Amino acid sequence: MGRLTGGDPSLLRRINSAVVLDALRGAQTPTLTELVHSTGLSRPTVEGVIEGLTESDLVVEVGPEAGDTRKQGRPARRFRFHAEAGHLLGIEIGAHQVRVVLSDLSGQVLGSHGRDVDEAASADDRLDRVRGTVAELLRKAGVARSTLWAVGVGSPGIVEAHGEVRLGTALPGWTGLPLGERLQRSFRCPVLVENDANVAAVAEHWKGVAVGTDDVVFVLAGLSPGAGSLIGGRLHRGFGGAAGEIGALHLLGREVTPEHLLSTTGEPLHPLDEPAVERVFALAKQGDAQAKDAVERFLGRLVHDVAALVLAIDPELVVIGGWAAGLDGVLEPLRAELTRYCLRAPKVTLSALGQEAIATGALRLALDHVEQQLFAVEQTSMGRRWP
Amino acid sequence: MGRLTGGDPSLLRRINSAVVLDALRGAQTPTLTELVHSTGLSRPTVEGVIEGLTESDLVVEVGPEAGDTRKQGRPARRFRFHAEAGHLLGIEIGAHQVRVVLSDLSGQVLGSHGRDVDEAASADDRLDRVRGTVAELLRKAGVARSTLWAVGVGSPGIVEAHGEVRLGTALPGWTGLPLGERLQRSFRCPVLVENDANVAAVAEHWKGVAVGTDDVVFVLAGLSPGAGSLIGGRLHRGFGGAAGEIGALHLLGREVTPEHLLSTTGEPLHPLDEPAVERVFALAKQGDAQAKDAVERFLGRLVHDVAALVLAIDPELVVIGGWAAGLDGVLEPLRAELTRYCLRAPKVTLSALGQEAIATGALRLALDHVEQQLFAVEQTSMGRRWP
Known part of the structure; x- marks a missing residue:
């Protein structure tokens, strides 16, 4: 297929960035030449994109590999996606426990932390327990709250698209709770709330038996x-x-x-x-x-x-x-x-994930959100599509 | 967005044909100028596509409209999708009746015909009844079998993607019947078989209460x-x-x-x-x-x-x-x-469709198949996509 020509240059730059990031994620530590091949973009375009992504801390240069040939005395530069540039949280809010999983931007889990909570706890107390567990995990992992890009939450009940619990009989005070909005106050990044069984299904599909x-x-x-x-x-x-x-x-x-x-x-x-x-x-x-x-x-x-x-x-x-x-x-x-x-x-x-299923699925929600931002270029049978 | 450039010219021609046909279907009887506007293609491209579609009988020229202005003594030429160039059938094979609906390529129903069938009839007898009902309807409507482009069928039972009935306890001899293959012998066009409740859902979505x-x-x-x-x-x-x-x-x-x-x-x-x-x-x-x-x-x-x-x-x-x-x-x-x-x-x-629901849904299956061939250009939020 032909490439796109014309149109909005900033959109084109965004698409090219997504294409290069996606290629970086697929390969280990590709060289510029390898990226030119895998993306089909021109070398100057890839160079420009890499420069921009390096400035915004999403790409870092890595040292040469053992077999790298040298050009004019220098080995070819290699790059990788800088997954540590940001972090994600997956949170389970359950009847008896609160569980939080922390990952980098690639979904690589960096730590997790669980705390018991009384099944009779009020919504306020339960949310306090969530905030406390998050704070402990971030401190333990040495991760600054400001580096969070997205937070996913799995909770019992029927959750509206905007994060309100329409019906949640399993937890006291849960029905009608604007859960997304309440948690949003603790984070500057997007908070995505979903039913617990739904995120557990997502988790098993991501890294469980499905x-x-x-x-x-x-x-x-x-x-x-x-x-x-x-x-x-x-x-x-x-x-x-x-x-x-x-x-x-x-x-x-x-x-x-x-x-x-x-x-x-x-x-x-x-x-x-x-x-x-x-x-x-x-x-x-x-x-x-x-x-x-x-x-x-x-x-x-x-x-x-x-x-x-x-x-x-x-x-x-x-x-x-x-x-x-x-x-x-x-x-x-x-x-x-x-x-x-x-x-x-x-x-x-x-x-296969047992007690980790809900927090893991919640993390995957957060990861989906970030991938949608970073790599929003899907493959179709005939080429690339962008939303 | 920019247009496609380069690539396979026959593919590009097919895409442009689909774009023009789709625009023709959306408007009533557009002029070339109107098609140029609605498709975003160049005038020579639209002219070439219209010429090709006219040769293959999918587009016909129609007379000028009352208010058409004249250019150099001639009114602008108008065109329409030639839906009568081909026909579709929707067939219900039920326990007590066989029902067939006939339409043109736009899904406009031209006639229907039903025949009773004994609930104890063998699979062979039931298929004979189907063939007879189809023949009667085509004859009554004066439509040649060779003009059929696709046939949809709704039948009780679990129907495999390739048209075999995996389980069908409602009709004698139905389980294991290669229904698609058996019916295929009567038609030179594709035959698509689907479960009766499934096609009824499709029908209500197409022209019923849904x-x-x-x-x-x-x-x-x-x-x-x-x-x-x-x-x-x-x-x-x-x-x-x-x-x-x-x-x-x-x-x-x-x-x-x-x-x-x-x-x-x-x-x-x-x-x-x-x-x-x-x-x-x-x-x-x-x-x-x-x-x-x-x-x-x-x-x-x-x-x-x-x-x-x-x-x-x-x-x-x-x-x-x-x-x-x-x-x-x-x-x-x-x-x-x-x-x-x-x-x-x-x-x-x-x-809302009552006894017509299953045959109507089967017709919609056939129409979907043809539209996929003719107008296989979907709208996305950012522009056109093609499969």
């Missing part, structure tokens, strides 16, 4: 399960951001609640009382008949909810995450039931 | 309901083409089958016996207590299945179609239950 699998449902198992879906590699939020909220499904049958299902005492479990849930699973493993019944009832319900999702969406892969304990018991019944009733049963597997 | 609504679930109600979804305006087929096959959901609860639910005699209804179903709905309307119970049980099940879909996908709109009779009774309970249990209930409405 790498290379573009049609994935991630089930965040719990007494009220939620789910996030990728369709064709893209997050499916739904028209109102509520896709995958299958927790309400059992209400339709007017059947007993999950809290009752998993109870061995006749009294409902507290929906957020994970230790109590773990005790029931552990008892069932030890052969306790009442606990085994409870777990079986609970798994039957989970299987039903997941099957409804699978029939609606027809994913290639279902990833089960959420509770650390007891979930391994869900795989076999799920596989068996899905094989019986789904016309083409998807693969079913446990999350 | 025009302008890009996130839609179409529920093909019946004793075993199926559904088709558009997400962001695009058909969501699922990883294996099985998305929306919610009919299997009731199996999970090991509850009674829908055929039992709607029975007033204790004996199951035949899944395809629509007259029997209509009798039950009619009896319920007349106040028959047993029939009212049966309808209530049935609607409760349908509500549950649709709610599962809605929770999984979170559409803006749910369209209920399929059975002609009794479905109006499903709207109010559906709206009430979805409002109670969904976090943001979608709008719920009846199909």
